[in-house]
Amino acid sequence: MSKNITAIYPGTFDPITLGHIDIIHRAANIFEKVVVTLAVNTSKKPLFNVEERLEMIHDAIDKFENVSVAHFDGLLVDFAREQKSLVIIRGLRAISDFEYEFQMALMNKKLAREISTVFLMPNEKYTYLNSTIVKSVAKFHGNIDNFVTKFVADQLHNKFNGERS
Ligand code: COA
Numbered sequence: 001m002s003k004n005i006t007a008i009y010p011g012t013f014d015p016i017t018l019g020h021i022d023i024i025h026r027a028a029n030i031f032e033k034v035v036v037t038l039a040v041n042t043s044k045k046p047l048f049n050v051e052e053r054l055e056m057i058h059d060a061i062d063k064f065e066n067v068s069v070a071h072f073d074g075l076l077v078d079f080a081r082e083q084k085s086l087v088i089i090r091g092l093r094a095i096s097d098f099e100y101e102f103q104m105a106l107m108n109k110k111l112a113r114e115i116s117t118v119f120l121m122p123n124e125k126y127t128y129l130n131s132t133i134v135k136s137v138a139k140f141h142g143n144i145d146n147f148v149t150k151f152v153a154d155q156l157h158n159k160f161n162g163e164r165s
């Protein structure tokens with residue numbers, strides 16, 4: 001474990017998936033503290049509001065002792081500095097992620113030289129997964145039990161179909 005290093009793991013988490021949790025698990029084994037950070041991607045219109053997404057993240061990270069959750073709606077590097085965090089964690093699933101991630105990592109480096117982006121690869125069984133696909137499968141009543149926690153599956157079901165009986 002990297003002593004005294006706090007890492008932040010930012011994302012939209014709309015909703016958090018098993019792929020995100022896989023990355024959180026890996027990061028929690030490497031860094032002393034991990035702060036899962038609900039941040040704002042200005043080009044996205046989330047299905048779930050901030051409170052709903054935070055609740056789903058809280059439920060998912062309950063089992064990790066050194067992981068906490070925060071919400072921030074400014075510049076990511078400002079939040080990292082506020083947390084005294086030198087590391088931003090990002091998941092890299094496929095080559096298609098690379099260009100966007102590379103651009104963000106370089107921009108964050110320009111904005112804050114002391115902060116580094118660390119990329120972690122999730123288990124290959126999650127490389128095809130993203131939140132949009134999960135929402136789309138849920139909307140058309142497909143089975144999402146292998147992609148999200150039970151709590152998230154219930155929230156998605158409630159959004160699209162009303163309460164689960
Ligand atoms: N498993 C499954 N899916 C994963 C995943 C994993 N391990 N890692 C990423 N994804 C998916 C997400 O579900 C998401 O899917 P979607 O696009 O269908 O919703 C997609 O990959 C990427 O989303 P996410 O990781 O949540 O990142 P993002 O691109 O939405 O978030 C921010 C980007 C919020 C980190 C970025 O906009 C930011 O830093 N905002 C703050 C403002 C700022 O500082 N801007 C300047 C940045 S240079």
